Amino acid sequence: MLGSQMLKSQFPILSRKVNDKPLIYLDNAATSQKPLEVIEAISNYYSQNNANVHRGVHRLSDESTTVFEESRDTIANFFGADVEELIIARNATESINGVAYGWADKNLQEGDVIVTSLMEHHANFVVWQEVAKRTGAKVEYVGVDENGRLKLEELEEKLKTLPVKLVTLVHVSNTTGTVNPIKKIRQLITNHQKETPIRLLLDGAQSAPHMRVDFHQLGADFYVFSGHKMLAPMGVGGLIVKKELLESGEMKPWLFGGGMIFSVLPEETEFNPDLSDRFTAGTPDVASIVGLAAACNYLKKLNMKKVEQHDRELVIYTLEKLQQFPEIKIIGPIESLSQKPLDRLGSVAFIHQAAHAHDVSQILDSEGVAVRSGHHCTMPLHTHFKWQATTRASFSVYSSKNDIDILVRGLEKVRQVFKS
């Protein structure tokens, strides 16, 4: 386990109290807290380096350009990607929209099939419904079994029988915690690919904070993430695109204006041949990008392998503790608790048989424990399994077994309040 007590001290917000109790923050799948290193990096940028990037000759513009470019290098490197493959966006949602406008709209036509799944966050659902309206492509959904795993046989059947052009899946589910078997999925895609390549998009919003992601090893064509879920500020995240798609022009810019051009004439504009610049229209949010790079450095120092191990231990500990409550039904893979490594990460969501999720989280809040309740932006999954709403505890590097013990005490209070 990581030294969570020491880590907690590096996150200023974690020392505050809620309802006169120490804050136990277990809502990290929604957003993580930020370490002082990240907060200071942003603050330093504004107090020391702020100027617009590129094309300025003065000192501050040079400094700003340098930290901007260094930050991009750091972020790309964190994900095992080349810097040209990284497109900065506000978050995973905006990044998926980027793939929709920059790739899907240009490459899909009537009759083509986009395959996604029932376990997707709305960000990886609604965007494709909209693409279908624009292009005439059809969206097909892969089902999820009782244990919260993708029905791979359904995916295979679709790949075999339909003109699939894109498979777009969550890497780690924000509701079931399931880690999808990407190697197997890539293999299935490769096995059934005909002349036209089938592209694979992974929604990494919940994998980036918890596991080592090596884009070149992953087998995805697109990988999207949100900085704010991995200790960075809100409003910055990114899209990583395989270089060949950028070089061939299969993936095109979808935002236009200053910064992304090579030359502009009244009749015609030539886009910037530099791949990074081509996808950066307008002044970038340099301070947030600097903050994201600081978060990547912070996680790298902790070592993502250790972060993943820490997270798995917390997940297992939570599953074991919650299993002691007969009134609680745990969502997602659990029957394989002894399986190593367990194919779930990041969070544990559950249904309380006696109390609604809002009531559970309100009572937990009275004990200083922050969890999330509702449908976690996975309404199709909730509807499919007839879960009205679930309560979710989710972790970060500073989460500890002691936090889970306090959560458990809170759940005992829920039992008291709702005793029949």
Added chain:
Amino acid sequence: MTDDIYRETIITEARDPQNYGPLKGADINQSYVNPSCGDSIEVYVKLDSDKKKILDIGWEGAGCVVSMASMSFLSAKVKGMSLVEVNQLTQEDLKKILGVEEITPSREKCMMMGLMAIQRAVEGK
């Protein structure tokens, strides 16, 4: 606030709500969903012959203690009320009906769900 909400009276009201179930001969039925949690409610309203007053009400739904107790108390309160009066009910009135002094922004939606459904049901009538 939590102790205020999770009083015996509120929990009991939510567990054994008044006017629960569909209403035969209702003039209007209206559903309402709280998009932040997916909770839903359906109200059935019977009006007087002038369509100016609520004669009877029934409702069904699933939700948290706050939304269920609030809807239950409210359903008793609106029987016999004129539509004008129903449309004038506010968040402050609901807090009084529910017997809570304060409510956080996130739970306001739960408390208001029933009233929203009723007001929508009688809208334009």
